Amino acid sequence: MDQRKRHSLPVRIGDQTFQVTSDDDYLGNLNGTFEPATVELFHTLVRPNDVALDIGANIGCTALLLSQLAGKTICFEPSPSTYALLQSNVENAGAANVVLVNAGLGAKAADLSIAFNPANRSGGFVSDKPVAGHAIEAIKIVHGDEHLKAAFPSTKINFVKIDVEGYELNVLNGLADTLANDRPVVTLELNHWCLNAFQRMSVPDFFDALRAKFPVLYAVGKRGARDLHTPADSYFVMHEHIVKFDFPVIVGAFDESQLGAFLDRYVRNPPAYEEPVPAEVRIAELQAALSQTEQVLATERAARAREQAAAITLARDAAARQQQLQATIDAVHASHSWKVTAPLRAVRNLLN
Incomplete structure (x- = not known):
């Protein structure tokens, strides 16, 4: 495995700033602030006394967000090396209400492997085959319901976040009893590529x-949320996600009463949205503007050239006229009449 040097950066996560450590490019790509859209969404879904599951915890940014919103968060991260970073970040933050588990959740217990690009741990996915350019680590998968019953008996789960790069249904199938009994709100990633x-x-x-x-199911994107139980909305979300990678988050629930703040924010009062200009149209607009600018410059240069030519002609004509006048004056001075009348001019000067 590629050994990369750890580095730490301050990251604003929710209402606090944490010093977060990683060894990939993820922190730099955050530009100092963790996923504002995720923060806003979780504020509408998570309540102060909730017990939350963070499944696919990566290096801990979501865990640190949930540490501020929920009463308790149980994090699952299967990659041993990523888990070490998660553990370091949670401990350094002093997040005492976060519990860490070095395992993934699935429909059945298994020893599998995870593949991830060393430059981006957050994209790690369960894989049974080597992947070129990716690090491979052995991981442990535990059955979700069985693990929760054994490790956290009598604990009701209120909120579940799943980000496992295509492995979502395996996780949900392993949590069938938890979903049926606890009826938590669930958020998960929609990623058609994975x-x-x-x-x-x-x-x-x-x-x-x-x-x-889920009797209640919404996809969340730049234009708010769309009801996936409504055929027209479901088709729209599929098109926009596959073509434009919009609507990357799904929210599931068992009753709309669980989603009051969410519905107010994303369904009843969706954010203003302006359709982005397609790249080819934008390029054409820029090329047209560039051509127009070049025409203006060419016209200006031509006008200046004409002005310069006119100025040169005017100067040349003035010089020729000056030479002509000087020649005439010199001719008068050299004439016989000028010389004959010199005494008269001298007398007149004296009298004056």
């Missing part, structure tokens, strides 16, 4: 599986 490449599943099949689990 679903296709790693699970050989289409987005319509994924939506069908989620609709069977």
Whole structure:
């Protein structure tokens, strides 16, 4: 595995700033602030006394956000090297209400492997084959319900966040009892690339599986939230996600009463949205503006050239006229009459 040097950066996560450590490019890409859209979404879904699951915790930014919003957070991260960073960041933050588990959740217990680009740990995915340019680590998968019952008996789960790069249904299937008994609010990633490449599943099949689990199901994107139980909205989300990678988050629940603040923010009062200009149209606009600017410059240069030519002609004509006048004066001075009348001019000067 590629050994990369650890580095730390201050990151604003929710209402606090933490010194977060990693060994990839993820922190630099945050530009000092952790996912404002995620922060805003979680503020509408997580309540102060909730017990939350952070499944696919990566290096801990979401855990540190949940440490501020929920009463208790249980984090699951299967990669041993990523877990070490997660543990360091949570301990350094003093987040005493966060519990860490070095395992992934699935439909059954298994010893598998995870692949990730050393430059981006957050994109790690469960894989049974080597992947070029990726680090491979052995991981432990535990059955979700069985682990929670054994390690956290009598604990009701109120909120679940899942970010596992296409492995979402495996996680949900392993939490069938928890979902049925506790009826938590669930957020998970929609990533058609990971679903296709790693699970050989289409987005319509994924939506069908989620609709069977959640009576309330929304996809969240730049234009607010769309109801995935409504065929027209579901089709719209599929198109926008596959073509434009919009609507990257899904929210599932068992009753709309669980989503009061969420519905107010994302359904009843969706954010203002302006359709982005396609790249090819923007390029054409810029090229037209560039051509117009070049025409203006060419016209200006031509006008200046004409002005310079006119000035040169005027100067040349003035010089010729000056030479002509000087020649005439010299001719008068050299004439016989000028010389003959010199005494008269001298007398007149004396009299004056």
